[in-house]
Amino acid sequence: MRVADVVAEILKREGVELIIGYPVNDVLEAAARADIRTVIVRQERVGIHMADAMSRVTSGQRIGVFAMQHGPGTENAFGAVAQAYADSVPVLLLPEGYPRPIMNLPPNFSALLNFREIAKWVEQVVLPSEVPNALRRAWTQLKNGRPRPVVIELPRDLVQEEFNGPVDYRPAPRVRVAPDPVAVDEVAAVLVAARRPVIYAGQGVHYAQAWEELRALAELLEAPVCTSLQGKSAFPEDHPLALGAGGRAYPATVSHFLREADVIFGIGCSFTKTNYGVRIPYEGKTIVHATLDAADLNKDVPVSHAILGDAKLTLAALYEAVSERLGGKPRGRLPEVAAEIQRVREAWLAQWMPKLTSDEVPLTPYRVIWELMRTLDVERTIITHDAGSPRDQLSPFWIAKRPLTYLGWGKSTQLGYGLGLAMGAKLARPDMLCVNVWGDAAIGMTGMDFETAVRERIPILSILFNNFSMAIEIPVMPVATEKYRATDISGDYAAFARAMGGYGERVTEPGQIVPAIQRALRAVEDGTPALLEFITGKELAISTP
Known part of the structure; x- marks a missing residue:
């Protein structure tokens, strides 16, 4: 069995049914031999975008995989990998590298050296026996923690070599990280005491598949919910508590309620300052930030309270803590809050109906x-x-x-x-x-x-x-x-x-x-x-x- 066939076998064990790519990369042909569908694109950037979407619409349960040629194919892929990194999307990239004697000599393009700043994990494999170990590490990174691209560079001469012995590989586990109970209790008290709380939900809610937990907490608190652009659709936008998404453009409901809030609770988001996202008005407000990645905390928005953990587990724990304080039921604020949302939305839509x-x-x-x-x-x-x-x-x-x-x-x-x-x-x-x-x-x-x-x-x-x-x-x-x-x-x-x-x-x-x-x-x-x-x-x- 050649190394390329080992890679295909491991992909199959990880549940990969489809691989996207642009030739020549020996893994593509090996995948076809293993009955993994190959989808060939016209250029690398779009192929990675396709793999990106496969991960997004399945909450990372089905990881998109892309394989490309050494040299120009890997170079062409750079922009798409940078996009996936910026938007926190798990994609497995399998660039074929230059043959090992020249793989790190200039001017040959090295994925190991050049993708480090736009990938969560980058490895260059030089021994056939290390391929299963490298892919085990890759899939573990893809399935756990903050989602981002992973790059495993496989030199061209390596994938054509014979692999000795059986393929010792089992699929990588998925692990969720629960929040600190003390932090949960502290935040629950803040949310219950808030006069005008707003929940700001990011795409971490999508990856954690925490949609029901988000809705349950919002309804218990009777708190309006807006999302980041990446988090859009995490909360049903026809719900009485829905404000819409905050991108570069946004509904009046988003800006109105963020401006009037006394507490803003961010869940599954990074609060990153960007020209293409609504500004979080933190001055004079209590900001609560719940995220999976500690690197997000206090990065762009100063926070008063923080929780680290999986969005689904965090929301479930907060629901229990809030419910205990409220006696298991809302306080009857919904009609007033929903009426205000509807009033602001209708006035805004009336201004836009001439264009619509x-x-x-x-x-x-x-x-x-x-x-x-x-x-x-x-x-x-x-x-x-x-x-x-x-x-x-x-x-x-x-x-x-x-x-x-x-x-x-x-x-x-x-x-x-x-x-x-x-x-x-x-x-x-x-x-x-x-x-x-x-x-x-x-x-x-x-x-x-x-x-x-x-x-x-x-x-x-x-x-x-x-x-x-x-x-x-x-x-x-x-x-x-x-x-x-x-x-x-x-x-x-x-x-x-x-x-x-x-x-x-x-x-x-x-x-x-x-x-x-x-x-x-x-x-x-x-x-x-x-x-x-x-x-x-x-x-x-x-x-x-």
């Missing part, structure tokens, strides 16, 4: 989003945005009702990320409609992999806003735009989708939005990826009340 229902031509992206939400079965849809305007236009208005039906991101904001996320989500959840919303700048970065969706039979729905420009950059590049048309871009993307073998349609009139969506859905149901290109105006308004 506009008949203007070119189309406004907000009208498209409004019709999309009214036409799709939201509870059976996984949707993601892209960087820039599509993110800011979609996230405040999309009402996510079930966990893991919205893939939000924004710690790093690479254009074109959404296509791979939708494709990976569809591979992991073939029962769901998977949608990416992007613009004409984003498709320029990763659009060729729409052909991968066609070839690999991954029927996604792609919603593209085409305003023939990089509109968000116009205000910061007025001279370059006027002199050299520097922000102008163009393309017929519906025709491109058809040329790749998919369904493509260009929409220019408001009355055609819903019929076009319905036609695209029929194509997707028949197994064909569909791209709808909406010709939109240069919309710059976003919701930042």
Whole structure:
């Protein structure tokens, strides 16, 4: 048995049924021999985005795996690994390294040396006998603690060598860390004493699958809940206590209740300061931070109380401690709190309804989003945005009702990320409609992999806003735009989708939005990826009340 076959055998024991990659990497062929489906992409970055989504939509229970060629393949992968690291996503990367005699000599690209700052764990294996040990460490890191990418570099000559003896490997365990009971008791007292508490939930709730515990605690405290962009859908946004998600753009309910809160309880979040997340107003407030990673504490937001531990175990323990103080039932605050949320939301929506229902031509992206939400079965849809305007236009208005039906991101904001996320989500959840919303700048970065969706039979729905420009950059590049048309871009993307073998349609009139969506859905149901290109105006308004 060759080393590449040992790697495939271990992947299979860890439950891997599908590996994404770009040749040449001997592990891909070994995986096929082991009956692990290989999905080949047009470029490494999108393939890693797909693996990323597979991990996200399964709460890390099914880890995405990507294998790439030594040298340029590993170099091309760098940006996608950095994105997964920034957004805390567990992905296993298996770069084939240069042959061992030259693997660390310049100018040869070394994954060991170059991925250290954007991965949780990096190893370079040089002995065949050490492959099971390296992969045991890798899977242990992937399944436990803060989720982030893991890189195991396997030199090209190593994977072609023979492996002596049986493969001694058992799947790595999953371990949850419980919170300190003293800290739980302290925080429970703070939450019960709060006059206007707000719960801020991050994607740690998704990875811990702590959705029911979050809802139970919120209902017991009668506390409004907002989420980070990554945590969106962790709490049902049609719930009376839901405020929505805080990205660069956000509903008025988010800013209103954060501003008026006396206690903000962050659970499963990092409280990272970013241009693409709502600011946490900590001045004059009590901040409680519950996280899995001690490195998050007091990093960006000063905290008054802290809990370290798994989000599910933390929320369950807090529920018990709060329930004991409240006699097992809420205090009757819900009608007043829910009425305030509804009042703020209705006033905010009234301000935006002219755009959400506009008949203007070119189309406004907000009208498209409004019709999309009214036409799709939201509870059976996984949707993601892209960087820039599509993110800011979609996230405040999309009402996510079930966990893991919205893939939000924004710690790093690479254009074109959404296509791979939708494709990976569809591979992991073939029962769901998977949608990416992007613009004409984003498709320029990763659009060729729409052909991968066609070839690999991954029927996604792609919603593209085409305003023939990089509109968000116009205000910061007025001279370059006027002199050299520097922000102008163009393309017929519906025709491109058809040329790749998919369904493509260009929409220019408001009355055609819903019929076009319905036609695209029929194509997707028949197994064909569909791209709808909406010709939109240069919309710059976003919701930042």
